[in-house]
Amino acid sequence: MTNKLSGWQDTIVALATPPGVGAIGVIRLSGDKAFGIINTLFSSKDLSGKPSHTIHVGLIKDKGKLIDEVVVSLFKGPKSYTGEDVVEISCHGSPYVQQQVLHACVNHGARMAKPGEYTQRAFLNGKLDLTQAEAVADLIASNTAASQKAALYNIRGGFSEVLKTLREELISFSALIELELDFSQEDVEFADRKKFYELIRSAKTTTTQLLNSFQLGNVIKNGVSVAIIGKPNAGKSTLLNTLLNENRAIVSEIAGTTRDTIEEVLNINGILFRLIDTAGIREHSTDSIELVGIERSLEKMKSADVVLYIFDVNQISAEELKVIADMLQQNNNTVILVGNKADIATTNEIKNKFSGINNIHFISAKNKTGIDELKGVIFKSTVHELPSSESVIVTNARHQQALQQVERSLNDIEAGLNNAIPGDLLALDIRRCLHYISEITGDISNEDVLDFIFSKFCIGK
Template sequence: MILKDTIVALATPSGAGAVAIVRVSGPKAIESVADVFESVKNKDLRKQKTHTLHLGYIKDGEKIIDQVLVSLFKGTNSYTGEPTVEISCHGSTFIQQQIIQLLLRKGCRMATAGEFTMRSFLNGKMDLSQAEAVADLIASDNEAAHQLAMQQMRGGFSNEIARLREELLNFASLIELELDFSEEDVEFADRSAFRDLINRIQFVLKRLIDSFAVGNVIKNGIPVAIVGEPNVGKSTLLNAILNEERAIVSNIAGTTRDTIEDELVIDGIGFRFIDTAGIRETKDVVESIGIQKTFEKIEQAQVVLYLFDSLKFKVQSSEYIIEIEKIKNKYPLKPLVVIINKVDLLSEGELNEITSQLETLNLKLDPSGANWHLQTISAKQNIGIEELKNALLSFVNTGALRNNETIVTNTRHYDSLLKALEEIQKVQYGLDMGISADLMAIDIRQALFYFGEITGQVTNDELLGNIFANFCIGK
């Protein structure tokens, strides 16, 4: 795919604002803008140095459209790797459209979604994983997601993959060389060194694959389901966590009949809280549908908050314990936070008794305590809410993030890593079983193919179309 025409698009969000930027890129970008630009100092854009700014007017014949500031990027010294001009104009939607339409009449074409970044990739300014990180950076809505996108855009992930691919390629060349001299029964590739490389590649691939569990939830937000019986304070808890009246609260059981979702960033990590319908036996058709959705949300959630009324626990503790056991046994690996609500209405002795019962249950259901937390709160009085937020953070493994390790966030990369690992394991098996070099070479080539898919050394038009279709126009 080689793009030789000149494209134009609005690079800032659509709509009115103080300033807008119209981006033009391609072989005739500078000439196209120079034809409609009149410098206040009578400069010819074609003769100006790269990376310079020029004040003047965009004119349609004798008609002045706007006073603008033009940024000039010549040759390959631009984001796209080709001549680029950025026109900073006033943010009127009328002005934006007038400038774009004028440039279209001068021979430019409207850019498609992500086409500027695609040209950057095709012109070797960045690899494919870095290009995908641009979209992630634009979409990042919390500190952790931003940090991951910046790390990938700066080449942290692709550099690690490129190093592994280069070392494997060197050995692959020696294996292929052996095939040329197969009749002479010689070995150019040191098998012990090759074995060490295969072991190291497997270790790195497994670490990257495991990191996807963390990267995916950080990128997309961690879904947290708030569940429990009707009228135990689930909606009040959601409002307390978000610090706003997001959900309707009333003393009538079954008020929440559908799931209510909202997001909150806690210490740089995005959480998506889901207030669900109360779990109980009911003949109400609408409420039954809401309860069914509750169980669906538990399936989708990364963390479950099981909330109960401390006053009701005193008289029906066995029923609550059975319900907690059901959830924990059905989802043994899913972090469960058991929340005692309305503790402000309990005496110290009553609270200690309930806590003791639940801690005994914890030892029975989750002896390690790794996926269990007990929290006392009063949602109405805002007691224990900050402690609950800290407990949620404890379930997120941010160690790799703090240590600036490479974390995989992209599903396409994850899939390619899994396939590459499968091929490397075949190579390992071949080494162990003494399989001939020609058969091992097939698996090595396939592993190299999957490595190349990640960074874009191996690609096709359909793949690029799918990736850049998710970009915004103008980027």
């Protein structure tokens, strides 16, 4: 891809490690002037003739003033992350020292990098395609084993390889159809329509699988919101504390103790579930603060992916529970009914009481019985199985939207084949399909889209 974005010729510098005090800080230079700048600042030896992928210990000085003793790593383009000459300066982790090194680099011709500019240059220089570049940001943001696996597989080109294969097959058939148009007077057919039809069916299957994976990908990337709702004193806060194995929420016998929502994160099998303990929902309350809490509880319930409706098995009838369950199902949430305060000695009696209602999970939040089983139910309600390390999982909403357009284009191509439409119209549909595939990989893109994508990266990456 030809580099046309403004400022890409500049030599850039930024702190590549998190800001703040630490043992070391790594400052990264990238661009044509990177080696010249470091050679000017590094007083211990001449680095101009040193080979790539070597490290050197010495002193950094600016205008004769000693700044720090550092370790310098050299990476000559194109065998570097960005494809350009790259220098990494490992200095001591004092914020003051780091700023002094950055200022020295800027004083000698570098400019401060924008968010994501290093990865953007890697993309522009052909080191990564756009899906791999976006996976870098996903890996940096990953906080579970599942999100790490998905990002690593995409960085290694798993998703890109699927799209590349599909794109190449479509291009080959498109070329044959275009050739037919050149010989339209001869009435010849270079593209085997039967094989092309099989290709389209295969491509549709692949695209559908990718689109279906987005639901799981979204869960892996963003987690699952779980609203714990119920009447006052049903045991919502006790359940939250038990799931987290810590006393996060205040528990008391006084109805309406929880006045506002409390949010915490629970990791189940590598997936993050954001638990939201809500104020108890009751119809007749005169407490203005409690009423605000109840209103927020209802809002959280509507926006949650999963609703845990917890009820006291001793304080509700089967008829009332059935009415509540039917009402909750109307909000299009995944609803899990949790019967709390189920004493082991009376379990069979309680189960018989609610025998006409399916999918109730009985627990004792106080005694911590049935909790592991409930965690399994919560997990399976949104994640049927975890992906393997070699699974392509779509986690990016931009990719999903483009794949939806690919699917529509493939449907149009298939319809065109069924109706034997002319080759020129068929070629248009193929070009449209190729356009959306190329949008995902970045083979075609515009500066505004790239700026938006890379602006979400941290500075220094």
